[in-house]
Amino acid sequence: xxxxxxxxxxxxxxxxxxxxxxxxxxxxxxxLLGVVIGVFAVxxxxxxxxxxxxxxxxxxxxxxxxLIQVEVKIPSATALSQENARSRSQGTQxxxxxxxxxxxxxxxxxxxAWYAGTIGQERATYGSVAKRVLLFGTGADVALVDKNxxxxxxxxxxxxxxxDLSRVVVLGSETKETFFGRSNAVGESITLKGxxxxxxxxxxxxxxxxxxNLDTFVYVPxxxxxxxxxxxxxxxxxxxxxENVDQEAATVADIIALMRKRHxxxxxxxxxxxxxxxxxAQKTLDDVLGSVTVLLLALTSISLVVGGVGIMNVMYxxxxxxxxxxxxxxxxxxxxxxxxAQFLFEAFIITLLGGxxxxxxxxxxxxxxxxxxxxxxxxxxxxxxxxxxxxxAGFSMIVGLIFGIAPAYRASRLTxxxxxxxx
Amino acid sequence: MTLIATKNLxxxxxxxxVRTVGLAQATFSIEVGEFLAIMGPSGSGKSTLMQVLGLLxxxxxxxxxxxxxxxxxxxxxxxxxxxNKKIGFVFQSFNLLPKTSVSDNVELPLLYDxxxxxxxxxxxxxxxxxxxxxxxxxxxxxxxxxxxKQRVAIARALVNDxxxxxxxxxxxxxxxxxxxxxxxxxxxxxxTGKTVVLVTHETATxxxxxxxxxxxxxxxxxxxxxxxxxxxxxxxxxxx
Numbered sequence: 001x002x003x004x005x006x007x008x009x010x011x012x013x014x015x016x017x018x019x020x021x022x023x024x025x026x027x028x029x030x031x032l033l034g035v036v037i038g039v040f041a042v043x044x045x046x047x048x049x050x051x052x053x054x055x056x057x058x059x060x061x062x063x064x065x066x067l068i069q070v071e072v073k074i075p076s077a078t079a080l081s082q083e084n085a086r087s088r089s090q091g092t093q094x095x096x097x098x099x100x101x102x103x104x105x106x107x108x109x110x111x112x113a114w115y116a117g118t119i120g121q122e123r124a125t126y127g128s129v130a131k132r133v134l135l136f137g138t139g140a141d142v143a144l145v146d147k148n149x150x151x152x153x154x155x156x157x158x159x160x161x162x163x164d165l166s167r168v169v170v171l172g173s174e175t176k177e178t179f180f181g182r183s184n185a186v187g188e189s190i191t192l193k194g195x196x197x198x199x200x201x202x203x204x205x206x207x208x209x210x211x212x213n214l215d216t217f218v219y220v221p222x223x224x225x226x227x228x229x230x231x232x233x234x235x236x237x238x239x240x241x242x243e244n245v246d247q248e249a250a251t252v253a254d255i256i257a258l259m260r261k262r263h264x265x266x267x268x269x270x271x272x273x274x275x276x277x278x279x280x281a282q283k284t285l286d287d288v289l290g291s292v293t294v295l296l297l298a299l300t301s302i303s304l305v306v307g308g309v310g311i312m313n314v315m316y317x318x319x320x321x322x323x324x325x326x327x328x329x330x331x332x333x334x335x336x337x338x339x340x341a342q343f344l345f346e347a348f349i350i351t352l353l354g355g356x357x358x359x360x361x362x363x364x365x366x367x368x369x370x371x372x373x374x375x376x377x378x379x380x381x382x383x384x385x386x387x388x389x390x391x392x393a394g395f396s397m398i399v400g401l402i403f404g405i406a407p408a409y410r411a412s413r414l415t416x417x418x419x420x421x422x423x
Numbered sequence: 424m425t426l427i428a429t430k431n432l433x434x435x436x437x438x439x440x441v442r443t444v445g446l447a448q449a450t451f452s453i454e455v456g457e458f459l460a461i462m463g464p465s466g467s468g469k470s471t472l473m474q475v476l477g478l479l480x481x482x483x484x485x486x487x488x489x490x491x492x493x494x495x496x497x498x499x500x501x502x503x504x505x506x507n508k509k510i511g512f513v514f515q516s517f518n519l520l521p522k523t524s525v526s527d528n529v530e531l532p533l534l535y536d537x538x539x540x541x542x543x544x545x546x547x548x549x550x551x552x553x554x555x556x557x558x559x560x561x562x563x564x565x566x567x568x569x570x571x572k573q574r575v576a577i578a579r580a581l582v583n584d585x586x587x588x589x590x591x592x593x594x595x596x597x598x599x600x601x602x603x604x605x606x607x608x609x610x611x612x613x614x615t616g617k618t619v620v621l622v623t624h625e626t627a628t629x630x631x632x633x634x635x636x637x638x639x640x641x642x643x644x645x646x647x648x649x650x651x652x653x654x655x656x657x658x659x660x661x662x663x
Contacts, residue, residue, distance in 0.1 A: 012535070015534075115615065330503065331477075331529055336503075415479070
């Protein structure tokens with residue numbers, strides 16, 4: 001008598017559910033909305049999250065994955081800690097990192113090139129144009145380490161010019177525009193701290209990293225910057241290029257050991273420097289971006305749950321609105337299980353539709369935003385992420401089932417005589 | 424042949440400790456082919472009796488045999504199947520599915536048994552023909568007048584070829600002309616052999632039946648044949 005395996009046991013409730021959904025388009029649309037918004041948010045966070053991650057990873061990789069960065073830091077603080085950032089922003093200067101450290105690192109095995117760098121700000125003038133510029137002091141070997149260093153006209157400075165404290169500069173492409181417009185800059189001089197500096201080259205445009213516009217830099221030989229402009233003899237970082245990236249861990253350890261020896265440090269907590277490889281930095285970034293994505297997903301999932309509560313609400317209303325329909329169905333032979341299946345299918349199909357719509361809108365917006373960002377010069381590549389689709393669709397169906405059960409169960413428990421009231 | 428037999432059938436409602444007698448000690452039987460009216464003022468228990476007889480509700484005590492089956496022994500799902508196969512219902516408020524076509528409404532009981540659907544269309548058509556509504560098959564239920572709705576509801580009650588039709592105040596929401604049409608259809612169905620149980624509070628309606636059970640306060644106070652039976656189509660006929 002109870003043939004639950006008969007195909008009609010599922011197909012007929014499914015058909016009734018589809019009919020109910022079709023004949024109440026306004027109700028269906030309203031109940032969809034919450035799920036659409038929830039799935040939409042999840043999909044946008046996932047696809048854009050992937051895009052942003054890819055973009056940032058690409059930026060880091062553009063410097064080369066075979067680099068190790070040695071930076072100054074406040075002893076006892078970690079390089080990326082708030083304490084380090086705060087102390088340094090409040091003017092605490094660590095003056096222990098020297099070009100000699102770089103020379104020593106350059107003699108370590110697996111080190112193919114290095115340069116020391118430091119940064120300063122100064123007012124530069126040319127004719128009637130005056131502007132505060134960011135001075136980027138580097139060793140002449142910077143091009144051996146940073147593959148993006150390239151001039152579009154003129155040349156980069158030499159080791160001799162650095163050692164001789166020559167007053168030469170290479171302009172970032174935007175700074176060149178600022179001072180010289182379209183006319184030739186190479187051979188002209190700009191004034192820094194009252195002294196003339198000869199422009200010997202102009203850099204190829206490089207774009208920005210986050211908020212830092214590399215094209216506004218003025219490149220100066222690092223020793224010239226130290227001695228003639230800043231009046232210091234320390235540097236802020238040393239960039240090291242490896243021969244073989246597979247030996248990264250050993251090279252990092254070598255550098256740390258060497259630096260401790262040179263700086264007379266016997267305790268890791270007293271390190272006045274931090275050594276970070278690109279790979280490590282990438283991993284840290286990945287971790288941070290990963291956590292941000294998870295957090296955003298958790299937040300957007302809440303909207304999906306709210307959507308589910310909306311479905312539940314609508315389904316409860318549907319059950320009480322359709323009490324007499326349920327009663328009639330029972331009177332003509334519907335079993336409780338059939339009514340349960342019908343209302344569960346309704347909730348399920350509504351959320352599935354919502355999921356599909358949400359995915360479509362989410363993917364659409366993601367591609368739209370990626371286009372807008374590309375137009376703004378930030379190439380975010382957005383992929384049609386199968387994860388986002390499965391998560392969006394899966395989430396919505398689960399939400400439909402979970403929040404559909406209670407109203408469907410109530411519908412199935414109505415007795416036919418409760419349901420057929422005289423109106 | 425006896426279709427329905429009851430013995431000391433009783434229904435007591437218990438609402439948070441307040442006991443109300445809906446039906447007390449009802450013992451009677453209905454033969455195949457009868458046209459019985461259950462009559463009484465509101466609150467007399469006539470609807471309760473119909474719900475118990477129609478397997479929409481269970482008695483709290485006593486025995487009920489439908490077509491020889493002892494109903495108390497059946498599960499809820501089995502009762503649903505019995506309702507589907509043996510019983511047709513007509514309600515005062517029609518209870519058609521809204522925004523759904525006439526033929527889909529009539530087909531509904533056929534979709535709750537496991538038979539193949541290939542002859543559904545033919546069964547729906549002949550049920551609609553029996554109530555004179557075949558020309559409205561593709562209209563939506565909300566496009567019909569009250570009388571038409573009730574005729575569609577009767578077609579729905581007929582479509583499974585049930586042994587018995589329960590009609591609960593079928594003319595209650597209708598004007599007198601439509602009401603007479605509905606009574607004429609019920610009488611015609613009875614003439615073709617269907618057992619009909621009519622619930623009404625109006626003597627004039629009850630007199631279309633062959634026999635009247637009068638109920639007051641949950642008790643059957645009289646059980647009498649109708650002496651001057653009315654015929655809704657205006658044709659006098661002799662009682663069988």
